[in-house]
Amino acid sequence: MAEPDRSVQQNGGPMRLVIATCTVDYAGRLSAHLPLAKRLLMVKADGSVSVHSDGQAYKPLNWMSIPCELRAGPDQWVVTNPKGETLTISIEVVHLDIEHEMGDEPGLRKDGVEAHLQELLAARPEAIAAGLKLVRREYPTDIGPVDLLCRDAEGRAVAIEIKRRGEIDGVEQLVRYLERLDLDGRLRPVRGVFVAQVIKPQAQVLAAARGIGCVEVDYDELRGLDTGRLTLF
């Protein structure tokens, strides 16, 4: 064959959607077989292939992840990967076959648990320590905003740093904020509390050495309390 083999799907192409009556066989980590039925075959731009039925949201019945190579003949598709795993799709009838250029995917932005934690704790600072009242979220200092500034039951200032995972650099960050806040006569002396879902032993030790309190909070419980409040009224 002199001309390039167009049956080989390379990365960067459009998404291809095929609805076909087919059987599917996978041989790799395990062997699996799908009897003859109508299914959706999805070939993504990156070359990966997945076989969907109209159930089992969202997981496909079978698939082949990149890196892999698709040899798509009229009656049979064979997808192989470097590990020697194969996905063989034997096609009886094609009901639909479309290609669509999808363009770039800007990517998923997960609004981290940290932001949400801050929201929840701003709404209920007493979950950190009894009697704590919020002064301001994102209280500004000249080296950046501290997550929460509160006053305790005795009216003393408390700076709170919130992390998803409590590690040593989070404690150091809080120490820097505390230095800055202590320059303000209206706040001084400012106590620090480091809050996270889990605080690593190293961070706990450093915090203790710096006179900073540590509080581990349960995210689900906080969310539960929060929704609990919402549903009460």
Added chain:
Amino acid sequence: MAEPDRSVQQNGGPMRLVIATCTVDYAGRLSAHLPLAKRLLMVKADGSVSVHSDGQAYKPLNWMSIPCELRAGPDQWVVTNPKGETLTISIEVVHLDIEHEMGDEPGLRKDGVEAHLQELLAARPEAIAAGLKLVRREYPTDIGPVDLLCRDAEGRAVAIEIKRRGEIDGVEQLVRYLERLDLDGRLRPVRGVFVAQVIKPQAQVLAAARGIGCVEVDYDELRGLDTGRLTLF
């Protein structure tokens, strides 16, 4: 409204495929946002919704699993589930919108690793222990067949039980076989070896207490050796 709300997707409908320029927001366990881009929206017969880009095989960018309810307006889809999680798809442009009746899915048949392991080890019992020679696969006893019966280098009988995962009940099963096999003067005394990809500590302890050997085998390696043999000739 007197007529039924057709914008509500119930289970049992056809599969719907939409390619649309859209933004997507998920609020539930976490919050996530997808900027405006062209994506594939898949609505399965069971009502589940998933949002695919043309990368990240096979996992969708966002999804909502059953049980859930889809309210599909022209500009916005809102999928909710009983836990109060929401998936909101705001549609700018629709590039494709098809529905297709998929019919029944006969279901996936997984040919277990255990059967394949037995095949591979029957072909190469020396992978279990040097000098081991196969007498018979599925050697019958009156309480069921033992996976492999072998003879070691000294001609002594060895009964082998093969599991994908070595747990305590697999050891007990082998113990029962050994009792039976020991009744046969032509075999007695019969040694036992428990073979699995991984053997749990509890099972190892019990095996040791019963004088049964434990061998962990690497499935991929065995397959490799096997295909190695096949490709050598």
Added chain:
DNA sequence: ACGTTGAGATTGCCG
């Protein structure tokens, strides 16, 4: 019905 466990997991994070 509920808890336990495995999964062709994938993905991020840490050391």
Added chain:
DNA sequence: CGGCAATGTCAACGT
């Protein structure tokens, strides 16, 4: 760069 843990884990099986 390789091992470990989390995942919006899900799904299947045993109690």
